Amino acid sequence: MPAGSELLVPIALLVVGIVALYAGAELLVAGAGRLALGVGLRAATVGVTVIAFATTAPELFVAITGVFDVSTDIGLGTVLGSNVANIGLVLGVSALIKPLSVSEVAMKRHVPFMVLAAVLLVGIGLDGVIGRLEGALLIAVLAGFTVYLVHTTNADQTPAVDEPGAGDGIALKDVALVLVGLITLVVGSQWLIEGGTELLFAFGFSELFIGLTVLAIGTSLPELAASAIGAARGETEFAIGNVVGSNIYNVLAVLGIVALITPIQIATSTIQFEFPALIVFTLVLVAMMSYGRKLTRLDGFVLVAGYAGFIYFLAQ
Template sequence: MLSFVFLVIGFALMIWGADKFVAGASALARKLGVSPLLIGLTIVAFGTSMPELAVSVTAALRGANEIAVGNVVGSNIFNLLMVAGLSAAVCPLVMDKTLLRRDWPLSILAAVLLLGAIAPDLTIARWEGVVLLIIFAFILTYQIRTALRNREQLAAAAAEAEAEEAEAPMSAAMIGVNILLGLACIVIGGQLAVNGATGIARMFGLSETLIGLTIVAMGTSLPELVTSIVAARKGQNDIAMGNVIGSNLFNIFLILGVSSVITPIPVQATSIVDCLFLIAISAVFYLPARKGKLGRVPGIAMVAMYAVYTVYLIMR
């Protein structure tokens, strides 16, 4: 009974928190005069990637970080197929040109680099982790510099949008409260939902391995899922897709970079298959997105493909 209560409270907290988080993030973009895409790629992506970071770094510190790659690759697959797919199914997503030209291809490159690191010796060495962190620092710096170059134009557009709004612009203090309180509710709600779902799964006699491959892996990506769907429903397409692609970049470059610097990461051979699958779906669904819109049909196809992948995980 307690597991069901945890599950309901967890989802309620995540939905309420995501609403506040998205509102605060979009207000922050207007206040700073930068693109909502940048906020989605950085602040929102980092915030919703906190569960993956916590799981991977904690495992690394305990010397058991062989789960880190599975957690990251599994989360990236979930982000792309379920988070982006469900968001598009709920409300077709208009694609930002910068995201299509720069950030989505970078996420494909990240998966290719990860495959190149693990395929030869089934290990991510410390020096490879350092390389991932250097690349991440370069990408983040480039994204911020590009956004700041366009700041004046975006600030003018934001001021015009605020002038058309019936409600007063959000104060700096309220922006901070919305972002921090929303993020806290998302993370706490996600943990409660995972605990509740795990308890229910055990009650029905599911194995620990199956629970780990499905519920726990999906659970660390629940913040991305709820945040992107709420953003899509609010018409904040840049935040919705920026969150997905940004989280995937954070997961590979930052989380695996930090984890492997702490201690080299041994990798299971099945991770190579998962990496190849991530590269394939990233490239395949980039094609319809390049037309400028990710519609309901591709979105439903992405969700269906994740269902097939989940069946594969259960059977292997």
């Protein structure tokens, strides 16, 4: 058992890193959203593209930093753990706060891509490695999804002339928010990795477990905060879209970029447990959303309980 004094610095780095990631993501979301509106994108388009991608930024920074400082296990574990946390913890807690309505548009356009991303990840990872070619495939699918989403969203909406800030151009304040948010994310991800890895290494846990738990929950805080606040304010469709979009970008963008940098080696235990867990959580969520087009408080309880079970089995 490590001495208490030896744990003070890792714990401090972990806490400060999580706070910095949350603050950086909030600044990035605010600045990116206003910039997108300023150049004429519609609010709904911003929500399912810019905001979803921006809240995925912590996973991206942690994964890329982990590649150079630790191993690809950090990136893979963070994405798998974050996607499971987004479904079990983020949507579970949000549904417990207030039942979440699921729009027809989300079910037809966004949810199928979330399922595709999960199935594609498992399919290309069954041989134990995600190489640069598979990384390029993930990026290509991401580009196709983004083009499709922007095209279909813009095609069926009225012009955004009444949106606050729409078409006002680029403001230096918003550029500054984006830059400060990015810098804060870089620093926060470094602190989070250092604190999380040192703390769990001290207790004998593996890099994959660290990514699947501490780092995954830490990088899911922007989604949790945004979705929980959205649910509390009655903006329940935003909570659904935020998580669905983030899960898509986590797989396609984060792992796609990491695999382009260096091939991702996948342990047999991951193929046997974490991959099936991701598929099960994804399919259970789709089944819940398909029934009555909403997530009830009972659904929220089941999701949170499922996530607790996932963490319990990971610790065994």
